Amino acid sequence: MADTTETPGIAVQSGMSNDLLERLRRSSEYVVIPLLALVFSGVLFSVFLFALGKSPAEFFSHVWRGGFGTSFSWQNTLVRAAPLIFTALCVAIPARLGLVIIGGEGALVLGGFASAAIAIPMIGWMPGLPMLAIMAFAGMVAGAIWIGCVGALRHYRGVNETIASLLMFYIAVSILNFFVEGALRDPSDPNKPSTKPIGSENMIGVIPGTDVHWGLLVGVLLCGVLYLVMNRTTFGFAAQIAGGNLRAAQAQGLPVGRLMVVSCAIAGACAGLAGFFEVAAIHGKANASLIAGYGFTGILVSFLARHNPLVIVPVAIFLGGIAASGGLVQRRMDLPDATVLVLQGLLFLVILVSETFYGRLSIFKSKGAAQ
Amino acid sequence: MSKFELSRRNMLKSSAAGLAALSAGGLSRLAHASDLTVGIVYVGPRDDFGWNQAHAVAAAALKDVPGVTVVEEENVPETVAVEKSMESMINLDGAKLIFATSFGYYKPFVLDLAGKYTDVEFRHAAPLWTEADPKNAGSYFGYLDQAHYVNGVAAGLSTTSNKLGFVAAKPIGTVLRNINSFLLGARKVNPEATVQVIFTGEWSMPVREAEAANALVDAGCDVLTCHVDGPKVVIETAESRGIKCCGHNASQAPLAPKGFITGAEYKWETIYKMFAANLAEGQPLPNFTGGGFDVDFVRSTPYGAGASEAAIASADAARADVKAGKPIFVGPINKQDGSPLLAAGASFDNYEPSLDQTDYLIEGVVGSIT
Numbered sequence: 001m002a003d004t005t006e007t008p009g010i011a012v013q014s015g016m017s018n019d020l021l022e023r024l025r026r027s028s029e030y031v032v033i034p035l036l037a038l039v040f041s042g043v044l045f046s047v048f049l050f051a052l053g054k055s056p057a058e059f060f061s062h063v064w065r066g067g068f069g070t071s072f073s074w075q076n077t078l079v080r081a082a083p084l085i086f087t088a089l090c091v092a093i094p095a096r097l098g099l100v101i102i103g104g105e106g107a108l109v110l111g112g113f114a115s116a117a118i119a120i121p122m123i124g125w126m127p128g129l130p131m132l133a134i135m136a137f138a139g140m141v142a143g144a145i146w147i148g149c150v151g152a153l154r155h156y157r158g159v160n161e162t163i164a165s166l167l168m169f170y171i172a173v174s175i176l177n178f179f180v181e182g183a184l185r186d187p188s189d190p191n192k193p194s195t196k197p198i199g200s201e202n203m204i205g206v207i208p209g210t211d212v213h214w215g216l217l218v219g220v221l222l223c224g225v226l227y228l229v230m231n232r233t234t235f236g237f238a239a240q241i242a243g244g245n246l247r248a249a250q251a252q253g254l255p256v257g258r259l260m261v262v263s264c265a266i267a268g269a270c271a272g273l274a275g276f277f278e279v280a281a282i283h284g285k286a287n288a289s290l291i292a293g294y295g296f297t298g299i300l301v302s303f304l305a306r307h308n309p310l311v312i313v314p315v316a317i318f319l320g321g322i323a324a325s326g327g328l329v330q331r332r333m334d335l336p337d338a339t340v341l342v343l344q345g346l347l348f349l350v351i352l353v354s355e356t357f358y359g360r361l362s363i364f365k366s367k368g369a370a371q
Numbered sequence: 372m373s374k375f376e377l378s379r380r381n382m383l384k385s386s387a388a389g390l391a392a393l394s395a396g397g398l399s400r401l402a403h404a405s406d407l408t409v410g411i412v413y414v415g416p417r418d419d420f421g422w423n424q425a426h427a428v429a430a431a432a433l434k435d436v437p438g439v440t441v442v443e444e445e446n447v448p449e450t451v452a453v454e455k456s457m458e459s460m461i462n463l464d465g466a467k468l469i470f471a472t473s474f475g476y477y478k479p480f481v482l483d484l485a486g487k488y489t490d491v492e493f494r495h496a497a498p499l500w501t502e503a504d505p506k507n508a509g510s511y512f513g514y515l516d517q518a519h520y521v522n523g524v525a526a527g528l529s530t531t532s533n534k535l536g537f538v539a540a541k542p543i544g545t546v547l548r549n550i551n552s553f554l555l556g557a558r559k560v561n562p563e564a565t566v567q568v569i570f571t572g573e574w575s576m577p578v579r580e581a582e583a584a585n586a587l588v589d590a591g592c593d594v595l596t597c598h599v600d601g602p603k604v605v606i607e608t609a610e611s612r613g614i615k616c617c618g619h620n621a622s623q624a625p626l627a628p629k630g631f632i633t634g635a636e637y638k639w640e641t642i643y644k645m646f647a648a649n650l651a652e653g654q655p656l657p658n659f660t661g662g663g664f665d666v667d668f669v670r671s672t673p674y675g676a677g678a679s680e681a682a683i684a685s686a687d688a689a690r691a692d693v694k695a696g697k698p699i700f701v702g703p704i705n706k707q708d709g710s711p712l713l714a715a716g717a718s719f720d721n722y723e724p725s726l727d728q729t730d731y732l733i734e735g736v737v738g739s740i741t
Contacts, residue, residue, distance in 0.1 A: 065463070072462045076455045177572075192475055193541075200479075282451045282479075289449040289475055327456045328463060331442040336416075338446075 029364040034304070037354035041346045048342060054333055062332055066325025073324060075211045081313075081320030082212065083108070085219035086274035087298025088305065088312045089226060090147065090267040094161070095307040096230055097263055098243040101150060103165025104271040105295025106172035107143035111272025112279045113176045114142035116195045116286035117184055119202075128202040135198075136276045143272020144265040146172065151264030155257040161264075173291055180287055194287035204281040215277035220313055222270065227309040229266075239263055271295060297323075300348050306355075319344065406438050407467055407650055409643070410460030412453055413445040414473035415575065421601035424621040426472045426496070429639035439647050442466060449475030457484055461491055468650060470643065472496045481508055492656050494646065496639075498727065500658050509658035511642045515545075515619075516552035517663035517721060518635030519596075520699045521671050522617040523556020525632045525678060525686040526594040527564045529615050530557075536587030537568040538580055538597035538605045542740040546598045548729040549619075549635075552699055553596060554736050560685050567592055568738035574600040584608035594632070606631070615677040622672045631675030633686060638670045663721065664694040693721065700726070705734040 046056035067077050090104035115135035122131045150168060153159040179185075181193040206213050230236035242249040242256050250256050274294060279286055301319055305311035326340040417427035423445065434441045442464045447453045453476050460466040461484075469491060471481050477495045485493045485505035493508045500510040526535050535557055539546050550568055557564035567590060569583040576599075584595055584605045595609040596617035603626060609616035610627035618624065618634020642660060649656050662668045671690060674683050693699065699721055702713030712733060713719065719726060732740060 066459065070462070072458065076459060079451055079455060181572075278450070284479060287475070292448045292450045292452070323452075324455065324459075327444045327447070327459050330444050331460070331464060337444065 026364055029358060029361070030306075032364075033354050033357055033361075034306075034351065037350045038347070040354075041343075041350040044346050044350065045343050048346075052335070054335060058333060059329060059335075062328045063322060063325040066328030067321025073321075076324040077317060077321040078210070078212045078216055079320075080323045081316040082216040082219055083274045083278065083292075083294040084298050084301050084316040084320060085216070085223060085312055086270045086277075087295045088301035088316055089219075089222065089298075089309060090143075090271035090274075090295070091299050091302035092305065092307040092309055092312060093226060093230065093267040093270070094147075094151070094260075094263050095302065096236070096239045096243050097260055098246070099151070099154065099260065099264065100162045101147060101165045101264065101267060102162055102299050103147070103150065103167075103169040103172075103295070104267070104298050105291070105293070106165065106169035107146045107268040107271035108275040108278070108295050109169075109172045109176050109290050110146050110275065111139035111143040111268075112275030112283075112290040113179065113195075113286045114272070115139035115276040116198065116279045117179065119198045120184065120196050123196060123198055123202075131198070131202055132204065132280055135280055136273065139272040139276030139279075140269040141272070143268035143270070143275065145268070147268025147271065148261050148265035150268075151260040151262075152257075155260045169295070176286065176290065177288065186285070192287060194285045197285045198280070200284065202280075203284055204277065213277065213281035215274075215281055218273070218277075219316075222273075223309040223313050226266070226270075230309065235259075235262075271298075297344075300344060303348065304351050406440060407647060408440045408442060408460075408465050409433060409468045409470065409647060410457060410464065410466035411441060411443045411470045412447050412456055412460075412472060412476065413443070414449065414476075415446060415600060417443070417445045419601040419621075420603040420606075420623050420626065421599070421620040423472070423600070425637040426470070426639050428621065429637075429643045432640035433643045433647060436644060436647060438651065440464075447473075449473060449480075451480070454480040454484060457481075457493075458488075461488055466491065468492045468494070468646060468656075470494055470496065492646075492650065494656065494660075498659070498661060504658075506658065509656060510660070511639075511646075512661040513637045513639070513668040514661060514663035514721070515635050515637060515669055516548045516726075517693045517699065518669045518671055519549040519598075519619075520552040520556040520693060521686050521690045522596055522633060522635050523553040523558075523566075524560050524689040525556075525674075525682040526553070526596065526615075526617055527557030527559065527561035528682040528685055529632055529677065529679060530561070530564060530594050532591045532593045533561065533563040533565065534590065534592045535564060535566045536584070536590070536592030536595040537566050537736075537738075538583045538587065538595065538599060539568050539570050540574045540599045541572060542570055544727055544729045547732060547740070548726055549598050550736055551729065551733045554733060555699055555701075555704075556689060558735060559689070564735070566736045568732070568736055570738075570740075571599065577601075577604045580604045581608050585612070588612045588614055596635075618672050624672055624675050628676060630677040631672075632677040632682060633674050634672030636670050636672050638668055641667045661722075664690060665696065696721065706731045707734055707736060709734070 049056045049059055067073055087104045091101055094101045115138050118138040119131060119135050150161050150165045153164050154161040180195060184195050185193050186196040204214055238254050239259050242254060242259050278290055283289055301312060301316050305315040322340055326337060329335055329339060330337050411430050413423040415423045417423055430441050430443055433439055442460055444456050447456050457469050474497050477499045481493050481495050485508035489507055494511050496511060498510050498512045500508060537550050554566040567587055571579040571583055580599055581604050585608060587595060594615045595605055597605040597619050602619045602623055606616050606623040606626045610630050615630040615632050616627055617632050621636055623634060624631050646656050698718040700713060700719035702717040703715040704713040706712050
């Protein structure tokens with residue numbers, strides 16, 4: 001990363017500290033641009049609020065209080081962030097290969113369904129821990145197969161992965177409904193078709209002292225593991241090359257097809273795990289409540305995090321906080337619930353536009369290159 | 372089960388008695404009581420011309436009561452989000468009474484919170500509470516099939532083709548009961564009438580509801596009604612096809628200025644005001660409250676331009692009969708497959724517990740559950 005355009009004499013005089021400053025200046029691009037984008041979308045949203053005759057200051061103070069202001073608010077935020085971490089990973093991992101997967105919701109739904117379905121014959125005699133392990137495995141396999149298929153379709157048949165994953169979401173919902181309203185329906189619940197409950201004694205508990213289930217911690221750990229996989233292993237390196245230039249990767253003999261299918265399968269397993277936690281920690285059974293839009297919000301999280309697994313955690317918490325405060329905003333300001341969706345949409349757009357500024361602002365370039 | 376059902380019937384009666392005790396004085400005393408914050412959670416938008424609107428109308432009525440603050444949240448999904456919404460109302464707004472208005476809110480979310488916040492009363496809009504559940508939780512429910520029966524009477528006198536159309540969401544107990552009651556109303560005044568039903572499979576699926584409504588009109592139906600969360604699409608389709616319609620859940624009268632006959636509406640405000648008054652007076656809330664016309668929990672939408680004088684007269688008479696306790700299910704009634712449900716001369720009480728578990732359509736209804 002040394003600046004080659006400067007003369008050796010100056011470089012020697014300025015020494016290490018100058019080099020460090022240069023690095024900071026260039027890497028600060030990745031902090032400053034998203035922050036500016038956040039501020040700018042805040043300004044745009046304030047204009048929107050003014051147009052509605054509402055006070056932006058009041059809005060943001062409610063967002064703060066509802067999302068982060070009290071210990072209850074924090075728990076509310078973290079509970080909502082947990083599934084977003086998994087579904088964001090479902091977008092971020094394939095994104096390394098340049099694949100845009102937007103159907104993580106389908107993998108979540110099927111993952112949840114698979115874990116609830118495989119539990120049915122075990123309910124009542126198998127102890128909780130092995131049962132949960134089998135359920136988690138089933139959820140991950142179901143999700144992995146689902147999104148893995150998307151990767152395979154893309155590689156072997158040239159089917160657009162974005163459209164395929166979106167349409168397969170609808171198939172996943174139909175599969176869920178077919179079984180939940182048919183063969184696997186629990187007859188003791190006549191009005192809301194569901195699978196047989198796994199029983200409260202078998203469910204995953206909360207992190208002691210909080211209301212937040214263990215899924216959050218698993219999600220954070222998974223982000224760390226996948227960060228290492230994508231940045232510190234040959235697999236991750238190969239995926240990155242394939243994402244940068246597919247032809248070049250093929251010319252180098254990289255197994256592009258396998259990379260695609262495996263990345264998509266990992267992604268699907270993450271979303272499937274989200275479904276497992278929804279079943280094992282929240283609902284205790286599979287039903288239409290699994291379709292809650294976490295998969296779609298995950299797309300936003302991943303893009304805001306620039307598909308970096310480590311950044312996904314704070315971004316998921318940030319968006320979880322916005323969602324958590326939505327209720328307070330509705331109640332106190334008499335705004336429709338779609339208000340926070342408008343904020344999310346603005347954020348998404350502005351962040352996408354801000355992507356085009358990377359490498360274009362001279363302030364972030366080294367002095368030599370800027371001249 | 373039967374023991375519980377019996378006690379439920381007693382509770383129905385006791386809730387009716389409680390209602391009678393709720394005079395105008397009961398509510399005015401609220402003004403002197405300490406302020407009460409009531410939280411209401413909806414699964415969809417408050418202006419859906421349907422289930423959620425019916426609750427929102429009642430919430431608006433509750434807001435007019437002095438000393439009561441109402442906080443509302445709409446579009447809250449049946450996930451952990453609703454648990455957090457209710458908790459937020461309790462922790463940040465100080466709500467002491469929560470109305471959870473969607474079926475899937477109850478298990479596990481209302482039950483969990485009722486155990487956690489024992490000083491807050493939770494009431495859920497479906498007959499799910501059992502003796503084993505927390506005492507600060509409970510159910511309230513309107514028997515809308517009584518109003519669908521009145522709809523049927525008016526519809527039976529409004530049809531010339533004798534074919535009535537019914538767009539239904541899912542083939543579950545309450546929906547099937549409403550369809551059966553609608554047919555019985557129509558048959559009471561028009562023995563030739565049949566009800567043709569199409570299930571959409573979803574509580575809210577506007578595209579399929581429009582398809583179903585059009586298919587029913589194409590099949591010769593000249594009066595449409597429905598049991599879906601938001602009847603807007605069905606009513607608008609009926610109006611645009613130039614036929615008559617009966618409403619469901621809330622008032623859809625503004626949507627069909629030409630063809631609207633009447634509608635089956637919940638009157639949740641009766642329950643909401645009763646509970647608020649109970650709390651203000653330090654009275655315990657009933658754990659199970661339900662009823663129909665007799666306790667003013669359901670009502671008929673005011674007649675629209677589609678209602679003939681004969682239909683109005685017969686529907687008014689039918690409503691008075693139900694209110695007085697005259698049975699809707701009077702034999703002989705056969706199920707669709709021809710097996711007898713009620714022999715000639717036999718009848719079901721309007722709160723007959725087995726009707727809650729309806730899993731059949733009766734003869735005269737065209738269309739299949741599966």
